[in-house]
Amino acid sequence: MAQPNYNINSLIIFCFTTLFVITGTGAVLVTELHSHGHGGSELKKLFVFGDSYADTGNCRKSVTGSWKPPYGITFPGKPAGRFSDGRVLTDYIASYLGIKSPIAYKWRKSVTRSQLQYGMNFAHGGTGVFNTLVIEPNMSTQVKLFQQLLEEEKVYTRQDLNSSIALVSLAGNDYATFLFKNGNLQNLPSLTISIVSQLVMNLKSIQNLGVERIVVTGMEPMGCLPQLSAFSSYKNCSESWNSASIFHNQILQQELQKLNSIERDNSAFITLDLYSAFMSALKMQPHHSGNSELRSSLEPCCVGVSDKYSCGSVDEKGEKKYTVCKNPELSIFWDNIHPAQNGWHAVFSALKSSPSLLKLH
Numbered sequence: 001m002a003q004p005n006y007n008i009n010s011l012i013i014f015c016f017t018t019l020f021v022i023t024g025t026g027a028v029l030v031t032e033l034h035s036h037g038h039g040g041s042e043l044k045k046l047f048v049f050g051d052s053y054a055d056t057g058n059c060r061k062s063v064t065g066s067w068k069p070p071y072g073i074t075f076p077g078k079p080a081g082r083f084s085d086g087r088v089l090t091d092y093i094a095s096y097l098g099i100k101s102p103i104a105y106k107w108r109k110s111v112t113r114s115q116l117q118y119g120m121n122f123a124h125g126g127t128g129v130f131n132t133l134v135i136e137p138n139m140s141t142q143v144k145l146f147q148q149l150l151e152e153e154k155v156y157t158r159q160d161l162n163s164s165i166a167l168v169s170l171a172g173n174d175y176a177t178f179l180f181k182n183g184n185l186q187n188l189p190s191l192t193i194s195i196v197s198q199l200v201m202n203l204k205s206i207q208n209l210g211v212e213r214i215v216v217t218g219m220e221p222m223g224c225l226p227q228l229s230a231f232s233s234y235k236n237c238s239e240s241w242n243s244a245s246i247f248h249n250q251i252l253q254q255e256l257q258k259l260n261s262i263e264r265d266n267s268a269f270i271t272l273d274l275y276s277a278f279m280s281a282l283k284m285q286p287h288h289s290g291n292s293e294l295r296s297s298l299e300p301c302c303v304g305v306s307d308k309y310s311c312g313s314v315d316e317k318g319e320k321k322y323t324v325c326k327n328p329e330l331s332i333f334w335d336n337i338h339p340a341q342n343g344w345h346a347v348f349s350a351l352k353s354s355p356s357l358l359k360l361h
């Protein structure tokens with residue numbers, strides 16, 4: 001792959017707002033739903049790992065915007081630890097499976113037993129497979145927390161895991177961190193290979209703990225995130241970052257094919273094609289998404305009033321240093337990195353009609 005030119009400034013910002021959540025799930029879920037229907041006696045359990053695209057409340061309140069207004073204004077109506085105005089990928093996948101969104105790991109001891117029946121969410125915003133700039137557990141540590149829960153806290157039995165699904169989200173914090181630390185993305189191919197191999201090790205560990213199906217997100221078009229399209233006034237996606245996403249997805253696909261070829265049913269590991277799904281969500285609303293003040297569907301709804309601030313920022317006097325668009329329910333992007341609920345809705349609609357899902361029938 002040609003070595004793209006990466007803009008260092010874009011990267012730094014990318015890092016600081018490094019609140020990605022990773023999620024992934026899909027095709028498998030569909031089949032299950034079709035065979036058992038909603039509300040059957042055998043409820044699926046969903047275990048979630050990764051970053052901000054999947055986190056529903058694990059990140060600590062002191063470090064993240066997800067617990068501050070205006071996050072959560074659409075759902076649940078106040079900040080609740082989701083990196084969006086409302087629902088995120090995890091919520092859509094749980095709903096597709098006919099279950100409630102699994103409880104965040106952090107809250108496991110303050111809820112009733114019955115609230116644990118849908119599984120658990122270990123995803124932490126800002127994390128990657130390697131350590132990033134946030135002090136939150138990386139993916140292998142998240143898997144260890146899951147293992148401890150099974151072995152020490154004995155919340156779930158082996159049988160419980162029999163019909164369970166894991167959703168694993170990896171949205172790019174490892175790339176952003178590498179760029180931040182090294183100033184460039186030289187040797188991108190070897191970086192991608194090391195990220196994907198670590199990811200694959202984590203997927204195997206999750207499988208070894210007894211989870212039946214594992215759904216992992218492919219990389220979204222990183223170059224279309226507002227953080228990067230801002231350099232073209234939200235007119236164009238960054239092609240070099242998008243090619244990095246494409247390369248990541250090629251390597252991931254190859255590795256998962258290898259893994260699946262040694263499985264009995266050939267679909268233990270499923271990829272969610274977030275790249276195409278984001279692209280089709282953006283194409284459906286090419287102009288201003290009904291928000292006349294936004295220039296294009298690449299422009300986020302909630303932004304800082306200047307470069308110093310971001311969505312959710314307040315100054316020393318507690319005054320708001322961000323603006324929110326009039327109609328978040330029509331935006332694709334909520335902040336510089338994260339889709340709005342409407343964006344996730346559009347992305348999930350695209351995923352539902354993707355071949356990877358249909359293949360399972």
Ligand SMILES: *[C@@H]1O[C@H](CO)[C@@H](O)[C@H](O)[C@H]1NC(C)=O
Binds near residue numbers: 141
């Ligand atoms: C994950 O984090 C733990 C604790 O910081 C660290 O020991 C481990 O090396 C990290 N894993 C990877 C793959 O970087």
Ligand SMILES: *[C@@H]1O[C@H](CO)[C@@H](O)[C@H](O)[C@H]1NC(C)=O
Binds near residue numbers: 158159
């Ligand atoms: C898991 O479920 C399958 C089919 O329902 C069953 O054949 C198998 O014995 C179960 N395995 C465990 C460990 O419960």
Ligand SMILES: *[C@@H]1O[C@H](CO)[C@@H](O)[C@H](O)[C@H]1NC(C)=O
Binds near residue numbers: 231236
């Ligand atoms: C966006 O892309 C188009 C087509 O490649 C190009 O002509 C245009 O100059 C770009 N605009 C900006 C602001 O980069």
